[in-house]
Amino acid sequence: MTQTATRKLAVIGAGNMGNAIASLFVSHGWLAVLIDPSDTARESSRERLLAALPQSASQLVWEADLQAAAGATLVIEAAPEIPALKKEIFTQLEAVCARDAVIATNTSGISINQLSAPLTHPERFLGTHFFTPADVIPLVEVIACDHTLAEHSEYVMSVLREVGKLPVLVRKDIPGFIGNRLQHALAREAMSLLEKGVASAEDIDTVAKWALGIRLAITGPLEQRDINGLDVHHAITEYLYPDLESRQTPSQVLSDKVQQGHFGVKSGKGFYDWDTPERKASLQEKDATLRQLVKLLGQR
Ligand SMILES: NC(=O)c1ccc[n+]([C@@H]2O[C@H](COP(=O)([O-])OP(=O)(O)OC[C@H]3O[C@@H](n4cnc5c(N)ncnc54)[C@H](O)[C@@H]3O)[C@@H](O)[C@H]2O)c1
Known part of the structure; x- marks a missing residue:
């Protein structure tokens, strides 16, 4: 057994993200306990993970109670995106986990400072934002709150590298971090183009995939601006920025579909x-x- 096989990860919430995160760590030798109060969620997680990782059955445990996080080196919370629920979970985890255990949240974008508020020891609390599908997309944003000790964020970054991820440290706790701010700016404009009847959903997606996305996998948006020429970009922003979608509420087309x-x-x-x-x-x-x-x- 490798050294990593003795380390225990506790994943809070055995849904989409929790399953993918547990599967990633288990396939790199960790023990994982998935904690979820829902019998249905635990059962479907068990079926899914045992089918995907039959050789790792002995490294996986499912529990309903947060007490099962005791002894974990690292805890990653992937429960629903409800601040009060997450804060309640962190308060309970503090009573269960060792003082040197790191507690991380996979929130999509809630302020890490805000989530750390009820903690007595926020110095070992931070964000680890995985992207879907979490077992495939290499990047993980690591977000320190104002209290996080550098040794804990460095530890989490090193663990993420060990399990094959590419971690990026987000230096300022800003809602949506980096990925979701970029993603939502693009989605807001895409929905606006759809509402204005500029093109069909398929055609908007085709432009995003085959003009921007294919290039974005190799060249980031700031790098690309250097390649295109900052003077050219500046000239375009002068007439284009005033015309871009800047609404502060959900797009109408989105609200209609949700309703x-x-x-x-x-x-x-x-x-x-x-x-x-x-x-x-x-x-x-x-x-x-x-x-x-x-x-x-x-x-x-
Ligand atoms: N789905 C995505 O694409 C995505 C991407 C990045 C981050 N996230 C974030 O990850 C988190 C989880 O998202 P998801 O898509 O896996 O949700 P999900 O609904 O698939 O899973 C959430 C799980 O949490 C469980 N749960 C409910 N209350 C709980 C409690 N008190 N303790 C423990 N578990 C509890 C539910 O039973 C469910 O199984 C959210 O914060 C979400 O914003 C999601």
Whole structure:
């Protein structure tokens, strides 16, 4: 057994993200306990992970009670995005975990300072923001709050590198961190273009994928501006910024879909109809293609 096999990860919330995070650590030799009060969630997590990692069954445990986080070196919370619920979990974890255990949250963008408020020892608290699918996308944002000790963020960054991830330290605790701020700026403009009837959802996505996305995998937005010329970019921003979508509330097209119960893949309909056999198959193909791309780009 390697040294890492003796380390224990506690994952709070055995949903989409919790399962992917546990699967990543277990496949790198860690023991993982998935803690979730829902019998259904624990059962479906057990089925999913044992089917994916049959050889790692002895490294996986499912529990309903947070007491099971005792003895964990690292705790990653992936419970629903509800601040009060998360804060309650952290308060309970403090009573259970050793003083030197690091407690991390996978929040999509809630302020880490805000989430750390109820903690007596916020110096070992930080954000680890994984991206979906968490077992494929290399990048993880590590967000320190004002109290996080550098030794704890450095420890988490080193552990993430060990399990094959590419961690980036977010130096300022800002809502949405880096990834979700960039992602939401793009999505807000895409929905605005759709509302204005500029193009179909398919065509907007085709431009994003085949003009921007394909390049973004190799050249970041700031690098790309250097390549295009900052003088050119400056001239464009002067006439374009005033015309870009800047609304402060959810896009109307988004609110309408949510009100109609069209949540996307999980309900079968969103901007697309996901109930057709072709679209269902395309979801699996997307994961497989992402894995190939990550391999090609050399981040694994
Ligand atoms: N889904 C994504 O793409 C994504 C990406 C990055 C970050 N996140 C963040 O990760 C977190 C989890 O998201 P998800 O998509 O896995 O959600 P999910 O709904 O799939 O899973 C959440 C799980 O938490 C469980 N849970 C509820 N109350 C709990 C409690 N008190 N203690 C422990 N577990 C509890 C639920 O039973 C459920 O199984 C959220 O904060 C979300 O914003 C999600």
